[in-house]
Amino acid sequence: MSSAPTQLLVALRKSALSLCHAQYIRDRLLTHYPQCEITLRGITTQGDRILEKSLADVGGKGLFIEEIEKAMREGRADVAVHSLKDMPMEMAPGFTIAAVPVREDPRDALVCNNYASI
Secondary structure (H helix, E strand, C coil), X not given: CCCCCCEEEEEEECCHHHHHHHHHHHHHHHHHCCCCEEEEXXXXXXXXXXXXXXXXXXXXXXXXXXXXXHHHHCCCCCEECCCHHHCCCCCCCCCCCCCCCCCCCCCCCCCCCCCCCC
């Protein structure tokens, strides 16, 4: 049986949405491991830097996780929090999707001045 972690370094993209996701996960982890020191480490990814081209033209969704995976391989992060919509279909060797939190209501909303419904 493994002991509870005392420290976790969590990698995430440097974006407001990623930070919100990571804070949510940190708070969930702290309910199970209240003594754990959890540090969120924002990483600017290649996908964040390439703004003038479409992602499909320069490497696809993997551009958002390459630097995050590198941080984990180098020991600069223990785990990562990342949106599933930006994950490639196949994971790099040695990596796995270890947990997926319960979703809120997944329905989208239409906000429009011209129509009350679709």
